[in-house]
Amino acid sequence: MSLADQVLQGSIRAAARLMRDIDDSRPQAIDELKQLYPHTGNAFIIGVTGPPGAGKSTLVDQLTASFRSRDKKVGVVAIDPTSPFTGGAILGDRIRMNRHSCDEGVFIRSLATRGSLGGLSRSTSDVALVLDALGMDIIIIETVGVGQDEVDIVKEAHTTCVVMVPGLGDDIQAIKAGILEIGDIFVVNKADRDGADRTARELSTMLDMRGATESDWSPQVLKTEAQRGIGMEELTDEIIKHREYFLTSGMIKLFLQERSQRHFMSILRDTLFNEVLSLIKESGALESIIKKLNEHNTDPYSAVEDIVANMIHGRRQTV
Numbered sequence: 596m597s598l599a600d601q602v603l604q605g606s607i608r609a610a611a612r613l614m615r616d617i618d619d620s621r622p623q624a625i626d627e628l629k630q631l632y633p634h635t636g637n638a639f640i641i642g643v644t645g646p647p648g649a650g651k652s653t654l655v656d657q658l659t660a661s662f663r664s665r666d667k668k669v670g671v672v673a674i675d676p677t678s679p680f681t682g683g684a685i686l687g688d689r690i691r692m693n694r695h696s697c698d699e700g701v702f703i704r705s706l707a708t709r710g711s712l713g714g715l716s717r718s719t720s721d722v723a724l725v726l727d728a729l730g731m732d733i734i735i736i737e738t739v740g741v742g743q744d745e746v747d748i749v750k751e752a753h754t755t756c757v758v759m760v761p762g763l764g765d766d767i768q769a770i771k772a773g774i775l776e777i778g779d780i781f782v783v784n785k786a787d788r789d790g791a792d793r794t795a796r797e798l799s800t801m802l803d804m805r806g807a808t809e810s811d812w813s814p815q816v817l818k819t820e821a822q823r824g825i826g827m828e829e830l831t832d833e834i835i836k837h838r839e840y841f842l843t844s845g846m847i848k849l850f851l852q853e854r855s856q857r858h859f860m861s862i863l864r865d866t867l868f869n870e871v872l873s874l875i876k877e878s879g880a881l882e883s884i885i886k887k888l889n890e891h892n893t894d895p896y897s898a899v900e901d902i903v904a905n906m907i908h909g910r911r912q913t914v
Contacts, residue, residue, distance in 0.1 A: 611704075641755075642738065650760065652673065656694070667732040670729065702731065785822075
């Protein structure tokens with residue numbers, strides 16, 4: 596059987612192999628994903644994002660345990676940063692979730708960013724798709740530690756939890772655009788620290804100033820101590836509450852349309868780029884273009900326009 600068939604039958608080993616092929620960009624993975632795609636769309640995706648050191652991995656570990664206690668199968672995608680110098684990644688987030696390693700209802704996969712910005716890896720969507728086809732009820736995506744504008748998780752997750760900790764900055768820091776605007780639920784983790792109440796209060800004040808209508812979802816600010824498991828049941832309940840709102844309000848239809856479009860556009864962009872790059876390398880055009888650029892005999896804008904024009908002209912002649 597193909598890997599896709601095995602995944603649909605619940606094979607953890609096949610899912611792991613397919614995820615490896617996806618992350619390594621092996622061509623055979625595309626055929627497997629084609630088979631899986633019609634069987635996806637059932638899992639609910641939760642994004643957990645926030646700055647480095649906020650305790651995201653410990654929070655995800657506790658969320659996983661909470662959903663398992665409610666008899667939900669959970670898939671976790673943990674994104675770790677890649678070194679800009681060596682290209683390596685520690686992939687250490689799974690260490691904090693080690694207690695779930697023998698649980699057949701939990702699948703944890705670490706991914707390296709491999710230079711991708713936005714807090715996610717380039718293969719995140721496809722790996723989540725495999726987990727969906729594997730039969731996971733809940734998929735939790737933990738982003739790499741992100742800043743104020745690395746908010747790609749909102750494009751992938753149905754519910755986005757933004758994790759903050761006391762002491763990161765003053766109230767001006769709290770109102771900065773970007774990460775504040777994407778959260779469906781805000782979590783002040785490590786709430787036993789000094790300043791936790793103030794941080795929660797500032798976040799609540801800033802959220803109240805957004806001017807949402809009565810029909811809009813109103814993000815709540817919750818305090819947790821993930822290390823000790825405090826506040827996790829309340830957080831799980833709030834996620835379920837947002838899921839119900841997401842499904843009953845009709846928001847999910849627009850979300851799915853936009854996500855499908857982004858996924859298609861991303862694949863189209865990458866495929867066209869790789870095709871064009873391969874062609875100009877094989878023909879020797881790339882070396883010629885670089886030489887002309889170094890000698891200032893052309894500019895990069897004109898070079899790209901010429902390549903695109905030649906490709907379109909060649910396609911028309913073929914047709």
